Amino acid sequence: MPHSAVAPRRVAGLLFAALAANAAGHAFVLVALPGLARRLGVSDLQAGLLIGLSALAATLAAPVWGVAGDRRGRRRVVLLGLGAGAAFLAVAAVLTEWRLAGRIGATGVFVALFAARLAQAVCGAGLMPAAQAIFADITAADRRARGMGLMGAAFGVGSIAGGAVAWRMAADAPVIALALLAAAVAAATLGAALRLPETCGRSGAPRPCGVRGLARFLAVTALALSAYAALQQVTVLRLQDGFGLAADAAIRAGGGMMMTAMAAMVAGQMLLARGLAWPPLRLSRVGATGAALCLAAAALADGPPPLFAAMAGLGLSLGLLLPGNLAQISLRAGGAQAAAAGLNAVAQGLGMAAGPIAGAALHRLSPQAPYAAAAAALVCAALLVWRAPPRFAD
The missing domain is CATH 1.20.1250.20 (MFS general substrate transporter like domains)
Structure with a gap:
């Protein structure tokens, strides 16, 4: 075609x-x-x-x-x-x-x-x-x-x-x-x-500006996904060891929390796809800041209900942060779109691999420790996007 x-x-x-x-x-x-x-x-x-x-x-x-x-x-x-x-x-x-x-x-x-x-x-x-x-x-x-x-x-x-x-x-x-x-x-x-047609080169735009200068945004990807993956590993354990739930109840509640977080993430992404006209920089800043605050609330939660609410807020925040970050990568990649996306996939893989390991290790110190570390990771991500040069972000 x-x-x-x-x-x-x-x-x-x-x-x-x-x-x-x-x-x-x-x-x-x-x-x-x-x-x-x-x-x-x-x-x-x-x-x-x-x-x-x-x-x-x-x-x-x-x-x-x-x-x-x-x-x-x-x-x-x-x-x-x-x-x-x-x-x-x-x-x-x-x-x-x-x-x-x-x-x-x-x-x-x-x-x-x-x-x-x-x-x-x-x-x-x-x-x-x-x-x-x-x-x-x-x-x-x-x-x-x-x-x-x-x-x-x-x-x-x-x-x-x-x-x-x-x-x-x-x-x-x-x-x-x-x-x-x-x-x-x-x-x-x-x-x-x-x-499905071939779309590569359809716009006649100049060929790649390359994939240099993406380190900031790749780091945001790795930090955000490592935090999320860590919580996938330890949420059920937190419910058992921190709140005293029985194993079956913890599995059901933990699964519900992670499913709710995913549904909230989808809701944020669908809201964006349906017309939320924020530029990528604002999406990333709001999403990263919101995710850091929700993770801090999760670390301080004193029972399943506040933890549930914090996880839902985290999902919604990531639903804004991740597309905004991807858009910034895309806008900087020029014609090297797939190559930049491949590098982002590496950052995703590293985050998804490191998160569960870190989460399990930190849980041995305290049920709250993985959540505090995840909050710190999102604070770092927020600092990166708040310091991103506007001419590239928007």
Whole structure:
């Protein structure tokens, strides 16, 4: 399809649906794998290696795909990422069925799942960088933050949907759940193959100013996501050790808190996508400041209700901070949109890896310590965005 025929609304709609479907599959695997792995005879350590090493591979591969997206086009990178996601879910469904039927051993299913997950991680690592670059291609500079908010909302909606599928089906019908999710991602892949145009270079803008000078914004990404990931690790523990809830009650309450935070984040991103006309600098400043204040309130919370309220406020604040920060990265990247997005994916991966480790270590000191450290991280992020040069931020 020629560049002149690109319809931004249609492209945005296609990408939203595709990213949401892929995120649903990703979330299902993260939520369901620990319990499902035990049923398959895979140890907790092996399950952790499967998730952790594949995440590391994706982090390392993302910048490579980012450069490829700028040089070779975004469309093929998106299609490869979606196809890899659908293929992994289908393979996982088949392997799960075989294992539960006794047709393959525990070692065999682990090796096959590990190989499939690693291949999916490497081939799919370019999906988000390429999608971010497409949103940058189809949005004007003064609407860039709205595009980034829509992309983030797609991931959030998909994550909530995948978590809901895991809650309802992972225990009783994991094979059916995996097959349904594989079909959804495959349908999204087919739709993108038929209707998604190539957008790289469509505006005729000068080629890249490069990806220099992004360190400030990449640091904000890493700080914000490490704080959020730390809370994912320790919220249930805080409810048990800090507030005395029983294990089952803590799991239910903690899951509800994190789901509420995600829903609030999606709400913030959808508000932005639907017309909140703040420039990226204001979004980042308000979001970072709000997140720091909410985390301070969470650290000081004396019971589950105030902690719940603080987590909801944190989600809403991150729903403003993250798209604003992405928009600043995009506006500084020039024609190197996918390459810059690939570097941001590395910052995301580092934050998501460091957060749980730091959270678990700090929880041993005090149930409040991870929240205080997360608040300090967001204070640092706020200082970075408050000191950002306005000519780049807006």
